[in-house]
Amino acid sequence: xxxxxxxxxxxxxxxxxxxxxxxxxxxxxxxxxxxxxxxxxxxxxxxxxxxxxxxxxxxxxxxxxxxxxxxxxxxxxxxxxxxxxxxxxxxxxxxxxxxxxxxxxxxxxxxxxxxxxxxxxxxxxxxxxxxxxxxxxxxxxxxxxxxxxxxxxxxxxxxxxxxxxxxxxxxxxxxxxxxxxxxxxxxxxxxxxxxxxxxxxxxxxxxxxxxxxxxxxxxxxxxxxxxxxxxxxxxxxxxxxxxxxxxxxxxxxxxxxxxxxxxxxxxx
Amino acid sequence: xxxxxxxxxxxxxxxxxxxxxxxxxxxxxxxxxxxxxxxxxxxxxxxxxxxxxxxxxxxxxxxxxxxxxxxxxxxxxxxxxxxxxxxxxxxxxxxxxxxxxxxxxxxxxxxxxxxxxxxxxxxxxxxxxxxxxxxxxxxxxxxxxxxxxxxxxxxxxxxxxxxxxxxxxxxxxxxxxxxxxxxxxxxxxxxxxxxxxxxxxxxxxxxxxxxxxxxxxxxxxxxxxxxxxxxxxxxxxxxxxxxxxxxxxxxxxxxxxxxxxxxxxxxxxxxxxxx
Numbered sequence: 001x002x003x004x005x006x007x008x009x010x011x012x013x014x015x016x017x018x019x020x021x022x023x024x025x026x027x028x029x030x031x032x033x034x035x036x037x038x039x040x041x042x043x044x045x046x047x048x049x050x051x052x053x054x055x056x057x058x059x060x061x062x063x064x065x066x067x068x069x070x071x072x073x074x075x076x077x078x079x080x081x082x083x084x085x086x087x088x089x090x091x092x093x094x095x096x097x098x099x100x101x102x103x104x105x106x107x108x109x110x111x112x113x114x115x116x117x118x119x120x121x122x123x124x125x126x127x128x129x130x131x132x133x134x135x136x137x138x139x140x141x142x143x144x145x146x147x148x149x150x151x152x153x154x155x156x157x158x159x160x161x162x163x164x165x166x167x168x169x170x171x172x173x174x175x176x177x178x179x180x181x182x183x184x185x186x187x188x189x190x191x192x193x194x195x196x197x198x199x200x201x202x203x204x205x206x207x208x209x210x211x212x213x214x215x216x217x218x219x220x221x222x223x224x225x226x227x228x229x230x231x232x233x234x235x236x237x238x239x240x241x242x243x244x245x246x247x248x249x250x251x252x253x254x255x256x257x258x259x260x261x262x263x264x265x266x267x268x
Numbered sequence: 269x270x271x272x273x274x275x276x277x278x279x280x281x282x283x284x285x286x287x288x289x290x291x292x293x294x295x296x297x298x299x300x301x302x303x304x305x306x307x308x309x310x311x312x313x314x315x316x317x318x319x320x321x322x323x324x325x326x327x328x329x330x331x332x333x334x335x336x337x338x339x340x341x342x343x344x345x346x347x348x349x350x351x352x353x354x355x356x357x358x359x360x361x362x363x364x365x366x367x368x369x370x371x372x373x374x375x376x377x378x379x380x381x382x383x384x385x386x387x388x389x390x391x392x393x394x395x396x397x398x399x400x401x402x403x404x405x406x407x408x409x410x411x412x413x414x415x416x417x418x419x420x421x422x423x424x425x426x427x428x429x430x431x432x433x434x435x436x437x438x439x440x441x442x443x444x445x446x447x448x449x450x451x452x453x454x455x456x457x458x459x460x461x462x463x464x465x466x467x468x469x470x471x472x473x474x475x476x477x478x479x480x481x482x483x484x485x486x487x488x489x490x491x492x493x494x495x496x497x498x499x500x501x502x503x504x505x506x507x508x509x510x511x512x513x514x515x516x517x518x519x520x521x522x523x524x525x526x527x528x529x530x531x532x533x534x535x536x537x538x539x540x541x542x543x
Contacts, residue, residue, distance in 0.1 A: 079495055150496075174477075176479065
């Protein structure tokens with residue numbers, strides 16, 4: 001009797017193992033197939049690493065799903081590149097940081113590739129009852145902004161200065177390390193308000209309410225990218241940059257909510 | 269011949285391991301001349317971060333000791349249904365990624381959190397305050413202390429405890445006069461680990477408490493913020509943290525040696541007592 005039950009147990013174990021293997025194989029095949037269908041673009045630049053600003057998290061992989069991406073605050077990425085991080089392309093949410101790297105000969109000449117708009121967001125439940133940017137002055141409002149070294153943080157300070165609202169800074173409860181952290185804190189409802197790009201606000205529909213900043217107070221939010229000097233694959237890096245600047249690439253950026261480059265400016 | 273070869277291999281492995289551990293620490297001090305380190309001590313970013321770090325860690329450690337010691341004693345000395353579940357629960361924050369701990373704290377104490385929603389209705393908000401930092405530190409550091417405390421209490425010879433009771437000492441007197449002194453070494457070791465872990469806490473803090481100079485920006489958060497601004501300040505803060513941690517380790521080792529506590533049960537490896 002014991003031998004028969006042992007056989008049964010062994011058979012059951014084998015069946016379970018076989019089922020696990022089969023499901024694992026089918027899962028791998030499915031992911032492989034999904035990767036190969038490449039519904040995003042017909043040309044994929046592979047073999048490069050792109051360090052890009054956090055606000056480009058959703059749109060860059062749509063332009064080209066080939067490269068390895070590392071998204072974060074432009075200032076953090078620049079510091080990493082200065083310390084020797086293996087990036088081939090660096091895309092920043094401002095022109096100052098690439099210019100600084102170019103001056104240190106860490107990147108090749110930067111190229112402007114898109115523009116953006118600053119907005120401020122509140123949670124949909126609007127716990128602090130904010131109806132305009134001037135309401136941010138109310139006592140007890142929990143305002144979250146990015147650290148001043150981060151591009152969106154410095155743009156925020158510019159806007160507040162332009163509008164004469166620097167007293168609002170007394171309501172800041174946290175200086176986050178990148179724009180998506182600011183967005184998360186607001187989307188989670190923990191912060192009462194936060195300054196982000198209009199393109200970021202679109203990524204969490206239904207979780208935040210967007211308030212526009214008057215055009216006269218808008219800072220010039222211009223993004224620039226460059227080939228990293230220490231890149232081992234500069235040809236592919238250049239191809240990627242051309243893709244971003246191409247008509248198709250620019251169309252995808254506009255579809256994500258970024259602003260077109262003014263026709264006159266063409267720094268190539 | 270083989271014995272010598274084996275000894276050589278052990279030696280080489282030890283050299284590689286020790287060099288690996290020492291290299292990053294030595295490298296920081298090579299990059300930071302002592303003069304610059306003293307200079308940076310007057311940088312308000314550094315001093316504010318020092319104050320926030322120490323305030324929050326000390327308060328957190330007080331709570332850990334106050335609540336953790338009885339918890340560890342109960343778990344060590346009693347066997348009850350669900351005991352292993354409790355021990356697993358106590359050890360869970362140890363294996364939880366700090367970012368997950370931060371999310372969990374938000375989910376519990378955030379404005380719309382499990383406990384937080386009732387707290388905020390009463391007017392108490394926790395995220396973005398120094399209290400949030402203290403809670404985050406206590407959450408990630410307590411398992412380290414409680415685990416060591418459990419192990420320390422478990423090595424106490426029950427005969428000594430029984431002897432104390434038969435000699436007329438009540439449970440409280442036994443605990444303070446017999447059990448605590450006997451387990452002093454293990455408790456100190458656990459506390460050292462918990463203190464160091466608390467001082468270095470980053471992920472949960474930045475998620476739950478945010479980062480604001482003078483309020484919630486601890487030393488590790490200051491390092492992260494300064495990394496992209498001024499690498500020299502980053503190095504200086506790092507060197508400072510190393511010195512503080514080293515001083516902590518050494519002083520706790522010395523303190524546990526003032527009154528040597530020999531393990532009263534026969535465990536050969538003195539992980540628990542440092543005498």
